[in-house]
Amino acid sequence: MRIKVKVNGVWYERDVEPRKLLVHFLRDDLGIKSVRVGCDTGNCGACTVLLDGKPVKSCNLLAVQADGSEIITADYSDELMERLKRAFHERHALQCGFCTSGMLLASYALLKNKPKPTEEEIREGISGVLCRCTGYQNIVEAIKSAAL
Amino acid sequence: MRYVGKPLPRLEDYHLLYGQARYVDDIELPGMLYAGFVRSPYAHARVRRVDASEALSMPGVVAVFTPQSGKPFDFAPGGKVRYQGEAVAMVVAVDRYALYDALEKVYVDYEPLPAVVDPVKAMEPGAPLVDESLGTNVSRREKYASGDAERALASSDKVVEEELVTNRVVPSAMEPHGVLASHDGKTLLIYDSTQKPHIVRREVARSLDVPLAAVRVIQPDVGGGFGSKIQVYPEEVRVAAAAMALRRPVKWIATRSEDFKMTTYGRGLMLRYKAGFTRDGVLKAIKGEVIADAGAYDWFGFDLAATAATMLPAAYKVRDLDIDAVSVLTNKPPLGPYRGAGRPEATFFIERIMDLIADETGLDPVEVRRRNLVPAGPYDNPLGLHYDSGEYLATFERGIAATGYYDLVRNAEAEKARGRVLGVGMSFYIEITTYGHEVAIVRAERDGSFTVAVGIAPHGQGDATGIAQLVADELQVPIERVRVVWGDTDAVPDGIGTDGSRSITAGGSAALLAARRLLEELKKAAEELLGGPATYSDGTFKSGDKSVTIGEVVEAVYRGKVRAQLEAMEVYKARATFPYGVGVVVVELDPETGLARPLLYRSYDDIGVVVNPLLVEGQIHGGALQGISQVLYEQVVYDQDGNLATPNFAFYHVPKATEAPRYEPRLAETPHRSDHPTGTKGVGEAPTVASAAAAIKALEDAIRRATGKRVRLRSTPVTPEEVYRLIHG
Numbered sequence: 001m002r003i004k005v006k007v008n009g010v011w012y013e014r015d016v017e018p019r020k021l022l023v024h025f026l027r028d029d030l031g032i033k034s035v036r037v038g039c040d041t042g043n044c045g046a047c048t049v050l051l052d053g054k055p056v057k058s059c060n061l062l063a064v065q066a067d068g069s070e071i072i073t074a075d076y077s078d079e080l081m082e083r084l085k086r087a088f089h090e091r092h093a094l095q096c097g098f099c100t101s102g103m104l105l106a107s108y109a110l111l112k113n114k115p116k117p118t119e120e121e122i123r124e125g126i127s128g129v130l131c132r133c134t135g136y137q138n139i140v141e142a143i144k145s146a147a148l
Numbered sequence: 149m150r151y152v153g154k155p156l157p158r159l160e161d162y163h164l165l166y167g168q169a170r171y172v173d174d175i176e177l178p179g180m181l182y183a184g185f186v187r188s189p190y191a192h193a194r195v196r197r198v199d200a201s202e203a204l205s206m207p208g209v210v211a212v213f214t215p216q217s218g219k220p221f222d223f224a225p226g227g228k229v230r231y232q233g234e235a236v237a238m239v240v241a242v243d244r245y246a247l248y249d250a251l252e253k254v255y256v257d258y259e260p261l262p263a264v265v266d267p268v269k270a271m272e273p274g275a276p277l278v279d280e281s282l283g284t285n286v287s288r289r290e291k292y293a294s295g296d297a298e299r300a301l302a303s304s305d306k307v308v309e310e311e312l313v314t315n316r317v318v319p320s321a322m323e324p325h326g327v328l329a330s331h332d333g334k335t336l337l338i339y340d341s342t343q344k345p346h347i348v349r350r351e352v353a354r355s356l357d358v359p360l361a362a363v364r365v366i367q368p369d370v371g372g373g374f375g376s377k378i379q380v381y382p383e384e385v386r387v388a389a390a391a392m393a394l395r396r397p398v399k400w401i402a403t404r405s406e407d408f409k410m411t412t413y414g415r416g417l418m419l420r421y422k423a424g425f426t427r428d429g430v431l432k433a434i435k436g437e438v439i440a441d442a443g444a445y446d447w448f449g450f451d452l453a454a455t456a457a458t459m460l461p462a463a464y465k466v467r468d469l470d471i472d473a474v475s476v477l478t479n480k481p482p483l484g485p486y487r488g489a490g491r492p493e494a495t496f497f498i499e500r501i502m503d504l505i506a507d508e509t510g511l512d513p514v515e516v517r518r519r520n521l522v523p524a525g526p527y528d529n530p531l532g533l534h535y536d537s538g539e540y541l542a543t544f545e546r547g548i549a550a551t552g553y554y555d556l557v558r559n560a561e562a563e564k565a566r567g568r569v570l571g572v573g574m575s576f577y578i579e580i581t582t583y584g585h586e587v588a589i590v591r592a593e594r595d596g597s598f599t600v601a602v603g604i605a606p607h608g609q610g611d612a613t614g615i616a617q618l619v620a621d622e623l624q625v626p627i628e629r630v631r632v633v634w635g636d637t638d639a640v641p642d643g644i645g646t647d648g649s650r651s652i653t654a655g656g657s658a659a660l661l662a663a664r665r666l667l668e669e670l671k672k673a674a675e676e677l678l679g680g681p682a683t684y685s686d687g688t689f690k691s692g693d694k695s696v697t698i699g700e701v702v703e704a705v706y707r708g709k710v711r712a713q714l715e716a717m718e719v720y721k722a723r724a725t726f727p728y729g730v731g732v733v734v735v736e737l738d739p740e741t742g743l744a745r746p747l748l749y750r751s752y753d754d755i756g757v758v759v760n761p762l763l764v765e766g767q768i769h770g771g772a773l774q775g776i777s778q779v780l781y782e783q784v785v786y787d788q789d790g791n792l793a794t795p796n797f798a799f800y801h802v803p804k805a806t807e808a809p810r811y812e813p814r815l816a817e818t819p820h821r822s823d824h825p826t827g828t829k830g831v832g833e834a835p836t837v838a839s840a841a842a843a844i845k846a847l848e849d850a851i852r853r854a855t856g857k858r859v860r861l862r863s864t865p866v867t868p869e870e871v872y873r874l875i876h877g
């Protein structure tokens with residue numbers, strides 16, 4: 001099937017097998033490696049991308065379902081994304097980095113909708129992404145500081 | 149320009165934040181094939197026949213390796229599988245989708261056998277045997293004893309007998325296991341999600357009978373390990389063998405559900421014991437056995453039992469001990485190291501015993517520990533461990549004050565009056581870190597910058613930043629002039645890797661000593677250039693009124709003007725060191741549902757010299773959550789037949805951001821140096837060691853506060869159902 005998606009501001013047109021998962025399409029067909037696979041059950045959030053502005057788990061969607069949509073991954077750059085990355089660095093909000101793309105995108109979506117979230121809202125906002133390394137506090141602090 | 153001690157943000161981050169990260173699944177090689185494993189649905193079964201003919205005829209399938217393929221494809225050793233998920237065949241195909249289609253089409257004829265799941269039952273006569281050639285499921289038993297435990301028990305005022313269990317957990321690194329191998333006719337190149345590239349290299353070379361020089365292992369970015377990527381799994385060797393056999397790159401990336409079937413599990417230790425103590429709360433003796441639920445192969449089960457046994461006395465004065473370390477085979481995936489490996493279990497056991505003594509004597513838990521603690525190190529633990537340095541009693545007292553333990557207890561009482569149920573638990577821990585040799589090379593570049601290559605293999609800890617700090621200080625150069633490389637067996641000839649909280653202590657000491665030696669070399673060259681004895685500071689050698697920069701000296705050596713070594717390699721042999729401290733956990737309990745949530749983790753740790761407080765803080769946060777989560781959230785369930793009922797993150801609960809506490813760690817203001825050149829003791833595992841024992845006590849405390857009932861919790865995890873039953877039953 002032929003699909004057209006806009007990823008990080010660029011339109012791509014590609015043939016895909018109908019059963020191909022969006023995460024494999026992004027990683028294997030478009031070479032966007034920052035979208036990661038941590039599970040096969042939609043539970044870890046490592047594969048989170050923004051689909052038309054909303055955080056979704058790209059391992060839970062078929063590529064064909066994204067036809068015509070706009071996708072943002074952690075490689076996207078704008079003022080907010082840069083602020084978040086800087087804050088993650090300064091607050092030591094990443095260790096192995098495997099969850100980091102998902103965390104950045106979940107927090108990006110959160111701050112887009114709610115520029116000044118409470119701590120509880122931040123924790124709720126990133127609760128779809130698991131991190132085994134950081135214990136979350138520094139991630140929460142980073143998002144708080146990026147929100148200011 | 150002193151860097152050690154500063155909270156420098158990590159040098160690793162840019163790479164990980166800006167799309168440059170490459171985990172093994174992100175690496176692609178031309179002509180690459182995908183490998184996958186056919187895994188047993190039975191926990192215990194004879195494998196009668198593997199039929200790969202249909203799979204081989206599927207589009208895109210390149211090869212299927214079965215037990216008939218011979219070493220290293222000797223799946224199902226002795227003709228049987230011994231745990232659910234054990235591999236019986238390997239399929240190689242052109243892409244993931246073709247691979248998964250073909251995996252379904254390999255037919256295996258199994259004859260199911262009765263499984264043994266519970267290690268205690270496995271020890272009983274007549275239990276099904278996991279490995280018939282042993283004639284028993286007890287794979288190893290050894291005694292660790294001192295004094296006269298029987299006599300000390302007989303003369304105790306009170307003797308208690310019970311069992312304590314730290315159940316199996318899944319280490320759950322967010323990146324699953326994976327490996328990519330290729331062979332160019334001369335060199336076998338392996339990208340591996342491992343904690344130990346040099347050990348993988350040695351194991352692959354040995355198993356495939358190729359010279360070490362012909363194997364290069366690269367540890368790309370690794371998405372966590374926590375001990376689960378220490379073991380060299382048969383999969384790693386088999387992928388390399390397939391790449392050699394097929395002369396094409398072969399990649400295997402475990403799915404998460406597959407990861408749950410083949411990764412090593414952590415904890416899985418039980419203590420069956422009798423303890424005797426006086427009515428004044430002094431522990432006199434422990435007699436018992438530490439039993440490891442080793443799983444189908446005793447890769448690490450016995451080591452875990454032995455570590456827990458020898459660390460059981462902690463820094464308490466008890467010297468009459470009689471502990472058997474026992475590893476028992478069961479039809480489960482093999483037990484392996486997990487953050488702390490033996491020390492969280494030992495601490496859990498002994499701290500539960502301290503809390504028991506407090507309950508039985510009516511003494512305050514702090515007072516009980518005070519009465520039992522060895523005042524200070526060095527101290528020879530009765531089971532043969534030499535604790536290097538520390539003020540156990542004074543640091544404990546300071547820790548109780550620094551964590552505000554009594555304020556937290558008072559606050560819990562006050563909150564109860566307002567209808568909110570909190571529980572507070574505290575633990576004292578001492579743990580052992582650092583072992584084995586470590587290798588580092590420091591090389592001077594022509595402009596006076598330096599490349600440091602290390603055998604340790606950090607995968608999230610940030611050790612490269614810590615080592616850059618150590619080396620920059622030693623060489624007195626700006627840190628921007630120091631680059632640390634790791635995770636490539638071509639960069640440094642050997643090393644053990646990253647585990648056991650040893651990377652900064654062993655790897656950092658190796659780097660520091662190599663830098664020191666290199667500087668001595670350069671000083672000799674500088675003196676030759678300057679024509680007299682020289683002093684060195686901040687990048688410049690001075691002799692009288694003449695001076696030369698370190699970069700100029702190096703340049704002169706590279707031009708052959710003077711002779712000196714420009715590279716120094718250090719093989720550093722490390723001895724054990726013993727961090728220790730106090731951990732406090734506060735939980736909130738909903739008595740209606742039995743659900744508990746951690747609110748706060750406070751700690752006071754003496755970890756020796758602190759190279760980078762930011763990195764230390766990160767380790768404490770993540771480590772504490774793992775220990776707490778082992779008590780509150782993470783449950784591995786098998787049925788009687790050895791079917792894993794918790795095969796992925798949909799069933800196995802790794803805590804989310806909404807389920808994590810606040811962390812408020814403090815470090816001892818007068819740390820006790822280790823005798824390593826870095827003076828460090830290591831911190832990666834300390835918070836996990838401290839937090840589980842404190843968390844279970846906090847839960848007990850909350851249940852007591854909710855009900856007035858004094859309950860005793862003996863096993864992790866404590867599920868909400870169990871708490872509900874304790875409250876309402």
Ligand code: FES
Pocket residue numbers: 036037038039040041042043044045046047048057058059060
């Ligand atoms: S990969 Fe885990 S949720 Fe998508």
Ligand code: FES
Pocket residue numbers: 093094095096097098099100130131132133134322371372608
């Ligand atoms: S940084 Fe490792 S999983 Fe989050």
